[in-house]
Structure formats: structure tokens, C-alpha cells
Amino acid sequence: xxxxxxxxxxxxxxxxxxxxxxxxxxxxxxxxxxxxxxxxxxxxxxxxxxxxxxxxxxxxxxxxxxxxxxxxxxxxxxxxxxxxxxxxxxxxxxxxxxxxxxxxxxxxxxxxxxxxxxxxxxxxxxxxxxxxxxxxxxxxxxxxxxxxxxxxxxxxxxxxxxxxxxxxxxxxxxxxxxxxxxxxxxxxxxxxxxxxxxxxxxxxxxxxxxxxxxxxxxxxxxxxxxxxxxxxxxxxxxxxxxxxxxxxxxxxxxxxxxxxxxxxxxxxxxxxxxxxxxxxxxxxxxxxxxxxxxxxxxxxxxxxxxxxxxxxxxxxxxxxxxxxxxxxxxxxxxxxxxxxxxxxxxxxxxxxxxxxxxxxxxxxxxxxxxxxxxxxxxxxxxxxxxxxx
Amino acid sequence: xxxxxxxxxxxxxxxxxxxxxxxxxxxxxxxxxxxxxxxxxxxxxxxxxxxxxxxxxxxxxxxxxxxxxxxxxxxxxxxxxxxxxxxxxxxxxxxxxxxxxxxxxxxxxxxxxxxxxxxxxxxxxxxxxxxxxxxxxxxxxxxxxxxxxxxxxxxxxxxxxxxxxxxxxxxxxxxxxxxxxxxxxxxxxxxxxxxxxxxxxxxxxxxxxxxxxxxxxxxxxxxxxxxxxxxxxxxxxxxxxxxxxxxxxxxxxxxxxxxxxxxxxxxxxxxxxxxxxxxxxxxxxxxxxxxxx
Numbered sequence: 311x312x313x314x315x316x317x318x319x320x321x322x323x324x325x326x327x328x329x330x331x332x333x334x335x336x337x338x339x340x341x342x343x344x345x346x347x348x349x350x351x352x353x354x355x356x357x358x359x360x361x362x363x364x365x366x367x368x369x370x371x372x373x374x375x376x377x378x379x380x381x382x383x384x385x386x387x388x389x390x391x392x393x394x395x396x397x398x399x400x401x402x403x404x405x406x407x408x409x410x411x412x413x414x415x416x417x418x419x420x421x422x423x424x425x426x427x428x429x430x431x432x433x434x435x436x437x438x439x440x441x442x443x444x445x446x447x448x449x450x451x452x453x454x455x456x457x458x459x460x461x462x463x464x465x466x467x468x469x470x471x472x473x474x475x476x477x478x479x480x481x482x483x484x485x486x487x488x489x490x491x492x493x494x495x496x497x498x499x500x501x502x503x504x505x506x507x508x509x510x511x512x513x514x515x516x517x518x519x520x521x522x523x524x525x526x527x528x529x530x531x532x533x534x535x536x537x538x539x540x541x542x543x544x545x546x547x548x549x550x551x552x553x554x555x556x557x558x559x560x561x562x563x564x565x566x567x568x569x570x571x572x573x574x575x576x577x578x579x580x581x582x583x584x585x586x587x588x589x590x591x592x593x594x595x596x597x598x599x600x601x602x603x604x605x606x607x608x609x610x611x612x613x614x615x616x617x618x619x620x621x622x623x624x625x626x627x628x629x630x631x632x633x634x635x636x637x638x639x640x641x642x643x644x645x646x647x648x649x650x651x652x653x654x655x656x657x658x659x660x661x662x663x664x665x666x667x668x669x670x671x672x673x674x675x676x677x678x679x680x681x682x683x684x685x686x687x688x689x690x691x692x693x694x695x696x697x698x699x
Numbered sequence: 700x701x702x703x704x705x706x707x708x709x710x711x712x713x714x715x716x717x718x719x720x721x722x723x724x725x726x727x728x729x730x731x732x733x734x735x736x737x738x739x740x741x742x743x744x745x746x747x748x749x750x751x752x753x754x755x756x757x758x759x760x761x762x763x764x765x766x767x768x769x770x771x772x773x774x775x776x777x778x779x780x781x782x783x784x785x786x787x788x789x790x791x792x793x794x795x796x797x798x799x800x801x802x803x804x805x806x807x808x809x810x811x812x813x814x815x816x817x818x819x820x821x822x823x824x825x826x827x828x829x830x831x832x833x834x835x836x837x838x839x840x841x842x843x844x845x846x847x848x849x850x851x852x853x854x855x856x857x858x859x860x861x862x863x864x865x866x867x868x869x870x871x872x873x874x875x876x877x878x879x880x881x882x883x884x885x886x887x888x889x890x891x892x893x894x895x896x897x898x899x900x901x902x903x904x905x906x907x908x909x910x911x912x913x914x915x916x917x918x919x920x921x922x923x924x925x926x927x928x929x930x931x932x933x934x935x936x937x938x939x940x941x942x943x944x945x946x947x948x949x950x951x952x953x954x955x956x957x958x959x960x961x962x963x964x965x966x967x968x969x970x971x972x973x974x975x976x977x978x979x980x981x982x983x984x985x986x987x988x989x990x991x992x
Contacts, residue, residue: 331780332773332780334772334773358780359780360776360779362772362773364772365803365804365806366807368766368804369766369772369803372762372763372766372770372773373769373772375760375762376762376771376772376774376776378773379760380760380773380781382777382780382781384773398763399766506758506760508733508735508758511753511759512753512758513753513755514760514761515761515762517744517747517748517749517750518750519750522751
């Protein structure tokens with residue numbers, strides 16, 4: 311049924327429909343609407359789930375590690391400082407091969423205190439072994455959250471569903487909220503491959519010396535290697551039931567494009583409008599939206615950008631001393647090709663600053679009119695500053 | 700209840716005379732096999748054996764250092780949602796994981812009155828990493844981070860009082876030298892619901908600088924000298940002292956351990972005063988008539 315709901319509640323509805331059994335969470339803006347709605351559902355019996363009101367994000371993840379090892383479907387939500395506090399246990403969840411699903415609302419890291427959107431919080435968790443999916447709009451948030459459980463349980467790896475603070479988490483949009491029967495057909499009850507079991511008592515996560523540890527890590531990478539193939543198969547099943555799919559990547563008018571802009575999250579929606587206007591002016595421009603960041607779909611990116619002369623990556627994130635993080639990954643994906651597009655990195659919208667159509671258009675013209683990138687990143691939309699560093 | 704069944708196999712990799720290994724064996728005898736155990740980082744992360752072996756005949760979840768309270772909450776929640784309220788969920792943690800890095804998660808779990816038993820086997824320092832001081836290390840002890848003249852001049856944290864302040868149904872101290880008292884307390888805790896906490900004095904020959912055959916004797920002396928009294932605290936208000944010693948002086952206990960060998964007569968006299976003060980305070984709380992001060 312089509313309803314007008316905010317992005318946060320798109321997550322909550324998906325978690326309800328996924329029949330999650332244990333939820334554990336700690337409050338942090340702008341994630342709170344997600345878990346407030348879920349705690350209502352647990353309190354009024356809409357969901358048959360245990361809700362653990364823990365004393366920190368670290369404990370939220372620790373509790374889910376306990377619950378998931380005990381064989382039930384689990385969910386949490388976090389953001390920024392909270393996600394950073396979980397960092398140790400993000401490694402633990404993937405190393406223990408637990409299919410925990412988390413909604414992560416992208417928020418800038420302090421100091422100074424900033425509750426607005428930026429991707430550096432989730433991208434700083436790049437190497438923790440979590441699948442990362444960046445969403446653009448409310449419908450994609452709901453669908454991806456439901457899919458995340460299928461993906462996580464098939465891979466035996468945790469999955470992070472990521473949405474922009476406020477631009478997505480607090481924005482109301484019409485969203486098709488599917489019925490329970492359809493979701494049950496797509497997402498059957500969780501069948502754990504292993505769990506704490508009194509009849510077959512095993513020890514989990516114990517001492518792993520050098521003679522076994524490396525194979526355990528290699529197994530995780532082997533699972534990651536299958537993720538993209540499974541994702542596409544799963545989306546096909548999803549489309550058969552619900553009539554829509556979003557793709558691990560989405561290429562818009564890239565075939566004949568000379569300049570391809572690469573975006574993630576809600577910046578993509580603004581860029582779609584800019585693309586339409588530039589195309590109307592006769593510009594050969596394309597747009598590539600990256601949704602799946604881990605595992606990184608390098609092959610698909612190579613294929614989809616093959617015909618372009620230039621790529622403009624818009625990063626709402628930054629790695630100090632280096633560059634925007636998506637730009638780094640895209641350069642690495644292209645570096646061994648014989649002929650490859652020039653990659654222009656742009657840093658924009660940090661700490662929730664608006665990335666307006668004008669900013670995106672400026673990025674396009676700068677890229678088109680340049681003969682070669684002048685550095686690894688160009689910061690766009692900066693104010694004039696009068697003080698010295 | 701008979702305690703004939705063994706839930707801990709031989710072949711564990713604890714040090715000779717390890718009090719924590721003795722404590723585990725006794726506790727499992729009283730808990731039985733309908734038990735799921737969470738072990739945050741501690742000596743027992745090693746003692747239980749490397750992959751793919753385990754010395755314990757119950758399901759065990761090894762987890763990160765500071766997560767004993769939270770991970771067990773999750774195991775319990777999953778068990779509840781599956782409809783099994785019979786299985787006992789326990790955490791088995793050392794003093795570092797309980798008094799220090801795991802204290803927040805423990806406080807959170809017991810404030811929620813999670814239905815589990817938290818065991819702290821206390822060897823009074825970070826033994827697994829090479830005998831560094833913890834907030835459980837007693838006044839007077841040398842450790843690898845309180846060496847030489849920087850021996851610890853601070854009191855041991857009173858963890859049972861801290862847990863009692865959460866008004867949990869049951870908190871108790873126990874000792875490997877008093878196995879019947881220990882196993883009786885485990886059975887009592889098992890019969891209750893809500894958050895229960897058992898603090899077990901577990902000697903460490905390696906860290907305390909004493910021969911391995913001294914483990915039980917030293918643990919017994921800790922009780923007999925009132926350094927580690929055996930008592931229960933129900934609902935945070937009702938105290939029961941389980942053992943009233945004849946009042947041995949602390950000197951002998953300290954002289955037998957390398958970690959205390961630097962202490963002077965004056966230091967020992969000061970320690971005796973602190974031990975007497977704590978014991979009298981406990982007796983007053985328990986409503987005893989004979990205040991020995």
C-alpha cells in the first residue's frame with residue numbers, strides 16, 4: 311500500500327515486515343525515529359520481538375552478536391559517533407559470520423558537533439567486513455532493508471543499509487509498503503547455518519592461531535566475491551514479487567557520455583535533474599549511481615565507464631591526507647586498464663552543506679573544460695576564509 | 700544435588716594450580732548442561748582451548764573484552780523469543796572484564812535486570828596479558844604496571860557493593876577454597892530470575908608469585924583473614940555473612956606471595972586496619988551484634 315512516510319519509517323516498516331526477532335539500539339540523532347517506531351511496534355504487539363534498550367552503541371552491537379549467534383534475526387540502527395563506538399564489534403560481527411542488519415544514517419563526525427549528513431562515518435568502516443548499500447530515496451530504503459536480510463543470511467555476513475541524514479531520514483515521500491504475505495514469500499524465516507545449541511555444544515570465536523586464522527579471513531572474501539551475483543539474482547526474485555528493482559549500480563545515459571558523473575545517496579536525485587537539463591542543452595553527459603560499495607563492483611564500473619573520456623566523482627566524504635573515498639576506489643578500479651577515463655575528484659556537501667543543482671552543474675563544466683585533473687580532489691562550494699591555517 | 704557430572708574436560712591450557720580453572724569446574728557442576736556461556740576476553744579465552752577444540756561441554760560464545768553484560772543479554776533475548784526460559788545464560792569474566800572495561804555493559808545489563816548469572820572469577824590483575832594492575836588489584840600489590848616503589852596504594856574496588864547498588868536480586872562472594880559454599884550459591888542463583896552476580900576469588904600462582912600447590916591454601920586464608928569475606932547480598936539490602944572466621948591476622952597471607960614481599964611491618968599494619976574496617980562495615984550492614992572495632 312502506498313503511504314507517505316519518512317525515510318526513517320521506511321526502515322522501520324521493512325524491519326517489521328522482515329519479522330526481526332531481536333532489536334537492540336541506543337539513541338543518536340538522526341537515527342532515533344527508526345528505533346522509536348520499532349519500540350512502539352514491540353510494545354503494542356505489532357512485532358513479536360525483544361527490544362533491548364542498551365546503555366551504548368557498543369553494547370547494542372554486542373547484544374546482537376549474542377542474539378545472532380543464538381540463531382535469530384537481528385537489527386540495529388546507528389549513526390556517526392555511535393557507529394564509530396561500535397567499530398571494534400563491526401569487525402567482530404563479520405569475523406563471526408553473523409547476518410546482522412544495521413540501518414546507518416550518514417551523519418558528520420564531531421568535533422564540532424554536527425548532526426547533518428556526510429558519509430565519512432560509514433566509509434571509515436570500509437574495512438570491517440560489512441556489506442554497504444547506499445540508498446537514494448524512501449522506496450529504495452524500504453526495499454533495500456528487506457533485501458538486506460536475504461543478502462546477510464545468504465552470505466553469513468552483516469549488512470549496512472545507509473541513508474543520508476535528514477535529506478532522506480527525515481523526508482516524507484510516497485512509499486509502497488508491501489503486504490506481509492509478499493514479504494514472507496521473498497524472505498522466509500531465518501535458518502541459521504550454526505548457532506548455540508545445547509544438543510551440539512560448540513565454542514564460537516575462540517583462539518585462532520596462525521595455522522587457521524588466514525583461511526577464516528579468506529572465507530569471508532570468498533563470500534564477498536559471490537555477493538554481487540547473489541544480489542542480482544535476489545533482485546530478480548524481488549522484482550518478480552514487487553515489480554521493481556534498484557540495482558547495485560544504476561547507469562543513466564552513460565552509453566554515449568563523454569563525461570560521467572558518479573554519485574551516491576541523495577545527491578543522485580539532484581544530479582538526475584541536472585543531467586536532464588544538460589542533455590537538453592546537447593551535452594553528452596551521463597550519471598552513474600553507486601549503491602553497492604562493499605563489495606566494490608569494480609568490474610561493473612569498468613564496463614559502464616568504458617566509453618567516457620572523463621569521470622567526475624562527487625564525494626560527500628573525505629580521507630584527510632588523501633582524497634574523497636569513492637574517487638580513490640574508482641581510480642584503483644580503473645588503473646590497470648590500457649585506456650581509461652580521466653578521474654576528477656570533487657569534495658562537496660560536508661557536514662550537511664547543500665549540494666545544489668548549481669554546484670553539480672559547476673562540477674560538470676569544470677570537468678568538461680579541463681584538460682587534466684589538477685589534484686586528487688577539488689573542494690567545491692567553499693566559503694572564503696579570512697584566517698590563516 | 701550430586702556433583703558427580705563433569706562439564707569440563709581435561710586438557711585445558713590453564714597454568715598449573717590455576718584458580719580460574721578450578722572455579723569453572725565447580726560452577727559447571729552446579730549449573731549443569733542446560734547452560735549457555737558467554738566468555739569475554741580473559742584468561743579463559745585461552746584456557747578453553749584453541750580452534751577447533753573446546754574444553755567445555757556446553758555451548759560457548761567467546762566475545763570482546765567489554766561485552767560480557769551485553770552479549771549475554773542478546774543470547775538471553777534470543778532464547779526468550781524462541782520460547783525457552785529454562786536454559787541458564789551465564790557470563791564468565793575475569794576481574795578486568797568486570798571491574799574495569801566491562802563495567803559499563805555489566806551495569807547496563809543488571810540495571811535492565813537481564814535474566815542471567817554473571818560470574819566474575821577474580822585473580823586480581825590482568826593475568827592473561829602479563830600481570831598488569833586492575834581496579835581489583837588489592838592495596839599493596841606489585842604488578843607489571845605497578846612495579847618497584849610504585850606498588851598499588853589504592854584500595855580494591857568493592858564490586859559486590861557496586862552491583863548491590865543496582866538492587867539486583869542476588870549478589871554473592873565465593874571462593875575456590877569453599878566449594879560447597881560456592882556450588883550452593885550457584886544453585887541458589889540458578890533457582891532465581893533476574894540479574895545475579897557471583898564474585899569468585901580465584902588464586903593465580905603465576906601472577907601472585909607462589910607455588911602452584913598453594914592456590915587453595917591462599918584462597919582459604921583470604922577468607923580466614925577477612926580479606927575476602929564470604930557473604931550474600933539480596934535485593935541490594937539484605938546481607939548474609941556465610942562464614943565467620945576466628946580472626947587470623949593478614950601477615951601470613953601476605954608473606955606467602957611474591958607480589959607482596961616488599962611490604963614492611965608498617966604497611967602490613969595499615970592493611971590490617973583497612974581489612975578490619977571493611978569487615979566491621981560488612982558486619983554492621985549484616986546486622987551483627989559484635990562490632991569488633
